[in-house]
Amino acid sequence: MSGTATRQPRAIASVLAITAGLAIWAAHFGGIYAVHALACEREWASWRVLGLPWAPASVLALTVLALGALALVFASACPHLRIGPWDEGGEAEPRFTAWFAAAAAAYSAVAVLFQAAPALMLPGCG
Secondary structure (H helix, E strand, O other), X not given: OHHHXXXXXXXXXXXXXXXXXXXXXXXXXXXXXXXXXXXXXXXXXXXXXXOEEHHHHXXXXXXXXXXXXXXXXXXXXXXHOOOOOOEEOOEEOOHHHHHHHHHHHHHHHHHHHHHHHHHHHOOOOO
């Protein structure tokens, strides 16, 4: 019974690590839409933050936060990437989940950059 109890938190942490990169990407995606919706609906497009229009400044801040969080997810997965057997005692080696978490974080960072580029360059209310 104690073996199952000790494996459950590890399994939950593995699932959270895998989905963290994708969740950060999704939150960034929703944040960009929310910023542009508020800028157009509430007529906040003319506001300025540090001399920049409000919407692009907000998208830039969201992008920096998302990329920083993705870097943390990637960095926390990298120490678990090691060379060794693919299974250990008949059970799957946890390094696959670390590899998948690192790959999802890297691909999510590319997706964040691809969705931020047009949001920064094109006007929000057209």
